Amino acid sequence: MAVSVVSTNQQAVLRMSALHLLRLHPEEEPICTKRYSDKTVTVSGFQAYTAQNEEENLECPSMAHDILQDFASLKCGKPSTDDLLLIAYDLGSSWKMYGRALHLDEPQLEQIEEDERKLIEKSYGMLKKWLESCGDTATYQCLAEAFQQLGRADLAAKYCNVHSDPCNDYVVLPSSPSVKAGTPSSEDLLDIAGEFCASWKMFCRALHLTEATLAQIEENKRDMVSKCHAVLRMWTEKWGSEATYERLAQALQHPVVKHSNLAAKYCHLNKSTS
Numbered sequence: 342m343a344v345s346v347v348s349t350n351q352q353a354v355l356r357m358s359a360l361h362l363l364r365l366h367p368e369e370e371p372i373c374t375k376r377y378s379d380k381t382v383t384v385s386g387f388q389a390y391t392a393q394n395e396e397e398n399l400e401c402p403s404m405a406h407d408i409l410q411d412f413a414s415l416k417c418g419k420p421s422t423d424d425l426l427l428i429a430y431d432l433g434s435s436w437k438m439y440g441r442a443l444h445l446d447e448p449q450l451e452q453i454e455e456d457e458r459k460l461i462e463k464s465y466g467m468l469k470k471w472l473e474s475c476g477d478t479a480t481y482q483c484l485a486e487a488f489q490q491l492g493r494a495d496l497a498a499k500y501c502n503v504h505s506d507p508c509n510d511y512v513v514l515p516s517s518p519s520v521k522a523g524t525p526s527s528e529d530l531l532d533i534a535g536e537f538c539a540s541w542k543m544f545c546r547a548l549h550l551t552e553a554t555l556a557q558i559e560e561n562k563r564d565m566v567s568k569c570h571a572v573l574r575m576w577t578e579k580w581g582s583e584a585t586y587e588r589l590a591q592a593l594q595h596p597v598v599k600h601s602n603l604a605a606k607y608c609h610l611n612k613s614t615s
Contacts, residue, residue: 414503416481419472424500426546428484429465430596431496436464442487443471459540461597469552519609521586524577529607533593534570536603541568543597548576548588 420428432439440450445467453466472479481501488497525533537544545555554575562568577584590608593600 415485415501416503418481419477419479420468420481420484420500422546422549425465425468425472426543426595426597428496428500429461429468431499432464432467434460435491436460436467438491439487440467440471442490443467443475443483445471445474449474459543461543462540465543465546465597520590521608521610523586524582524584525573525586525589525607530573530577531570533589533603533607534566534573537565537569537600539598539600541565541572543595544569544592544600545572547592547595547598548572550576550579554579 429436437450437454440453449470450467453463453470457463457466475483485497485501488494488501541558542555545558550572558568558571558575562571580588586608590604592598593604593608
């Protein structure tokens with residue numbers, strides 16, 4: 342239920358869909374602990390809603406525990422880069438809220454805000470900082486608990502359940518006769534770099550290059566074209582014959598890259614020349 346309390350001539354008026362009320366159990370604490378007023382506002386008729394919730398709480402003392410128990414099993418170990426990329430995409434502008442749920446402190450979050458320009462890089466940067474800060478304790482179970490804490494059991498099931506495959510939710514170019522065979526030409530790689538306007542860092546990760554490689558490119562290259570071309574060149578050097586047009590198309594169409602136009606233009610046999 343969502344309500345707001347608006348003061349009109351000293352009368353309390355309920356307005357729907359303005360303020361979301363979040364259920365807290367006795368052992369839980371709110372994410373934001375600031376108090377803006379010590380005044381208590383009583384809304385006539387609202388007791389029935391709170392009484393109903395209290396009865397529900399008696400039957401369900403721990404929602405997080407119950408939903409985690411519903412999963413057949415949780416994935417073991419630390420989240421994969423592939424999962425983290427998709428999680429970063431799903432978190433979007435809520436990345437700070439999830440960072441707090443993962444026990445990152447405000448200075449860490451503010452540093453990410455300052456260091457990264459694009460929203461997707463901020464979101465992924467938060468997850469990367471969580472992995473670095475928590476080490477071996479940064480597990481799928483921790484992610485599942487954070488998702489549930491913020492009311493997103495759907496994300497917990499999507500990314501943390503051993504039977505789920507979040508990559509299936511995103512369409513990539515299939516292997517078909519319409520996709521070029523073999524490895525991309527030097528000309529195509531240079532043209533792609535010249536037209537690329539998304540996050541080169543996320544492109545680097547979607548191509549399964551390491552953070553060390555990303556840092557090296559960041560240090561040695563200044564402009565976007567040079568950085569993107571360096572990503573493509575180092576990708577072909579690392580993967581050799583496995584650096585194919587098909588894999589390039591999949592990376593270009595990844596949700597964190599969003600360059601389906603370049604995938605269609607350079608990775609299909611019917612390449613557009615416009």
